[in-house]
Amino acid sequence: MRVRVAINGFGTIGKRIADAVSLQDDMELIGVSKTRPNYEALAAVRRGYPLYVPADRLEVFEEAGIRVAGTLDEMLSKADVVVDATPGGVGAKYKPVYEEHGVKMVFQGGEKAHVAEASFNTLCNYEETLGKQSLRVVSCNTTGLLRIICSIHKAFGVKAVRAVIVRRGADPKENKRGPINSIVLNPPRLPSHHGEDVKTVLPWLDIMTAAVAVPTTLMHVHFLNVKLEKRVSREDVLGVLENSPRIVIASASGTGIQSTAELVEYARDLGRARYDLPELVLWEDSITVAGNELLLFQAVHQESIVVPENIDAIRAVAKLETDPAKTIEKTDKALGLRRGWLS
Amino acid sequence: MRVRVAINGFGTIGKRIADAVSLQDDMELIGVSKTRPNYEALAAVRRGYPLYVPADRLEVFEEAGIRVAGTLDEMLSKADVVVDATPGGVGAKYKPVYEEHGVKMVFQGGEKAHVAEASFNTLCNYEETLGKQSLRVVSCNTTGLLRIICSIHKAFGVKAVRAVIVRRGADPKENKRGPINSIVLNPPRLPSHHGEDVKTVLPWLDIMTAAVAVPTTLMHVHFLNVKLEKRVSREDVLGVLENSPRIVIASASGTGIQSTAELVEYARDLGRARYDLPELVLWEDSITVAGNELLLFQAVHQESIVVPENIDAIRAVAKLETDPAKTIEKTDKALGLRRGWLS
Numbered sequence: 001m002r003v004r005v006a007i008n009g010f011g012t013i014g015k016r017i018a019d020a021v022s023l024q025d026d027m028e029l030i031g032v033s034k035t036r037p038n039y040e041a042l043a044a045v046r047r048g049y050p051l052y053v054p055a056d057r058l059e060v061f062e063e064a065g066i067r068v069a070g071t072l073d074e075m076l077s078k079a080d081v082v083v084d085a086t087p088g089g090v091g092a093k094y095k096p097v098y099e100e101h102g103v104k105m106v107f108q109g110g111e112k113a114h115v116a117e118a119s120f121n122t123l124c125n126y127e128e129t130l131g132k133q134s135l136r137v138v139s140c141n142t143t144g145l146l147r148i149i150c151s152i153h154k155a156f157g158v159k160a161v162r163a164v165i166v167r168r169g170a171d172p173k174e175n176k177r178g179p180i181n182s183i184v185l186n187p188p189r190l191p192s193h194h195g196e197d198v199k200t201v202l203p204w205l206d207i208m209t210a211a212v213a214v215p216t217t218l219m220h221v222h223f224l225n226v227k228l229e230k231r232v233s234r235e236d237v238l239g240v241l242e243n244s245p246r247i248v249i250a251s252a253s254g255t256g257i258q259s260t261a262e263l264v265e266y267a268r269d270l271g272r273a274r275y276d277l278p279e280l281v282l283w284e285d286s287i288t289v290a291g292n293e294l295l296l297f298q299a300v301h302q303e304s305i306v307v308p309e310n311i312d313a314i315r316a317v318a319k320l321e322t323d324p325a326k327t328i329e330k331t332d333k334a335l336g337l338r339r340g341w342l343s
Numbered sequence: 344m345r346v347r348v349a350i351n352g353f354g355t356i357g358k359r360i361a362d363a364v365s366l367q368d369d370m371e372l373i374g375v376s377k378t379r380p381n382y383e384a385l386a387a388v389r390r391g392y393p394l395y396v397p398a399d400r401l402e403v404f405e406e407a408g409i410r411v412a413g414t415l416d417e418m419l420s421k422a423d424v425v426v427d428a429t430p431g432g433v434g435a436k437y438k439p440v441y442e443e444h445g446v447k448m449v450f451q452g453g454e455k456a457h458v459a460e461a462s463f464n465t466l467c468n469y470e471e472t473l474g475k476q477s478l479r480v481v482s483c484n485t486t487g488l489l490r491i492i493c494s495i496h497k498a499f500g501v502k503a504v505r506a507v508i509v510r511r512g513a514d515p516k517e518n519k520r521g522p523i524n525s526i527v528l529n530p531p532r533l534p535s536h537h538g539e540d541v542k543t544v545l546p547w548l549d550i551m552t553a554a555v556a557v558p559t560t561l562m563h564v565h566f567l568n569v570k571l572e573k574r575v576s577r578e579d580v581l582g583v584l585e586n587s588p589r590i591v592i593a594s595a596s597g598t599g600i601q602s603t604a605e606l607v608e609y610a611r612d613l614g615r616a617r618y619d620l621p622e623l624v625l626w627e628d629s630i631t632v633a634g635n636e637l638l639l640f641q642a643v644h645q646e647s648i649v650v651p652e653n654i655d656a657i658r659a660v661a662k663l664e665t666d667p668a669k670t671i672e673k674t675d676k677a678l679g680l681r682r683g684w685l686s
Contacts, residue, residue, distance in 0.1 A: 182604030188595035252531035261525030
């Protein structure tokens with residue numbers, strides 16, 4: 001049985017999820033939906049994805065000469081699961097439409113947590129989300145934080161996390177966002193929302209985050225200070241992280257990769273589509289253990305990190321797979337994700 | 344009695360110290376020295392500063408048509424104190440020359456700590472440095488860290504500091520440095536040297552720092568997590584910081600200043616020379632107290648923050664003033680520095 005998936009929104013996240021769904025043998029991509037007839041709509045057609053539009057947008061697409069397969073309602077009527085990849089906050093407005101069609105829903109982290117029955121990260125709470133009517137895949141930064149926290153927590157127990165997020169200012173395609181030459185407190189009032197968002201999945205965690213936005217489009221960088229339940233060695237930590245899914249470890253001294261620029265260049269050299277790096281990247285050089293404190297730097301590719309979790313979330317709501325390890329294996333194999341050392 | 348000050352190096356730091364020395368009624372600027380006949384040398388002449396050059400550079404300056412007052416040796420022979428503002432590491436090479444002339448020496452943070460008898464910050468260790476033959480004013484980031492740490496320590500006791508430094512990639516005048524669009528781990532191996540540099544002044548402190556470099560030229564931003572000896576209220580902290588010299592407090596919600604761009608714009612609007620902000624800027628909105636943890640954001644103007652400390656260091660080696668509060672008052676009045684709320 002293949003679950004029929006529709007994707008509403010075909011921007012940065014939606015187009016990547018569409019590609020990823022197409023690669024799964026237990027899913028069928030019914031179609032994608034978009035409101036504006038721009039170059040991304042053209043790309044959807046070129047990729048052969050059935051393109052649906054809200055009924056009141058049919059004319060606009062016709063004028064633009066873009067052939068559509070039907071209306072959003074028609075797409076939803078054929079689907080078992082809809083992935084909402086509309087801009088942040090817009091998903092909540094579509095929710096009643098999705099409910100009318102009785103489809104299961106996967107929302108993105110741009111929505112408020114209460115949009116869905118649960119917030120989701122495969123490594124943290126897959127079992128608890130099985131069969132839910134709606135899930136929310138947390139945002140890119142939160143996904144990056146959860147991957148490392150849950151991997152470390154399973155092995156050693158995490159008591160508290162203090163993290164600083166150095167955010168990319170805009171995505172590569174955006175040309176109306178800043179900053180162009182400053183460091184913006186994002187926000188000035190502490191803590192930033194990222195820690196609170198982590199708590200939508202791990203409500204017991206003592207976590208505080210701060211964030212700044214800087215003039216780059218490539219990736220985010222996090223600095224983490226993790227207080228562990230017990231003292232461990234650096235080797236213990238590396239041993240766990242080497243075997244954690246969706247995490248790769250880069251050695252700056254061994255590879256010359258010291259920045260997000262070099263990481264992206266390596267993704268391009270590897271032939272990654274759109275230079276995507278859905279894996280969380282940790283720097284081995286930065287991994288420092290002092291007493292029961294663990295310090296490290298990690299990088300998050302904001303455009304693609306949530307894609308594997310979206311695939312798993314589809315499996316969770318559709319109850320296609322009950323074992324998180326198995327959905328991870330399946331998703332990561334289909335998407336070509338790596339783990340262990342980056343080399 | 345006015346102490347005779349010579350400045351070797353007339354780049355980003357040297358030219359600002361020359362201006363600041365000129366404004367002190369207990370100091371006389373003997374001259375400045377430079378090795379290259381560039382626009383900064385022209386600016387020195389235009390400002391009326393006697394310009395000295397190493398003997399082997401006389402010809403180069405003559406060819407460039409820049410009138411010089413004499414050789415570096417001649418300048419040093421007239422001085423009581425030399426401020427070395429040559430590029431990082433070059434000061435150590437000049438040290439024997441300075442010693443030949445028997446002048447007291449003030450080095451910058453780009454030199455290794457052992458270049459001088461002590462590393463220096465007025466708020467932390469002024470009394471201990473009185474009459475030394477040589478001092479090293481620590482770098483911009485270290486100065487920013489020391490100002491806040493020593494202010495807080497005097498009031499509440501500081502046990503430990505964990506800080507992340509988001510560094511400007513280059514100074515405004517530089518056109519051969521990056522990054523242009525990435526976040527660089529600086530360095531990947533933790534901790535960064537800044538914490539170690541703080542310990543050259545506060546050897547007892549448990550401090551670890553991490554740093555990234557980002558594509559901006561305006562200022563650095565620090566995120567600090569300070570563990571205090573006791574629990575305090577946010578009001579207690581604000582009460583202390585409002586009255587700390589060389590620290591100003593910005594309210595993002597009250598002033599709309601949320602980034603380094605807006606801070607610099609405000610400095611320009613205030614008519615500050617070169618838009619300098621030698622004050623450490625704290626964001627009130629970010630000041631957060633949780634148990635005995637204090638969290639906050641601060642900004643450091645890399646080009647000017649060390650200038651007041653250089654003036655004080657001259658007074659310390661020359662024993663012009665034994666009371667740190669009095670040199671601070673004198674320096675800050677002459678330079679027009681503010682404290683308290685930015686408004």
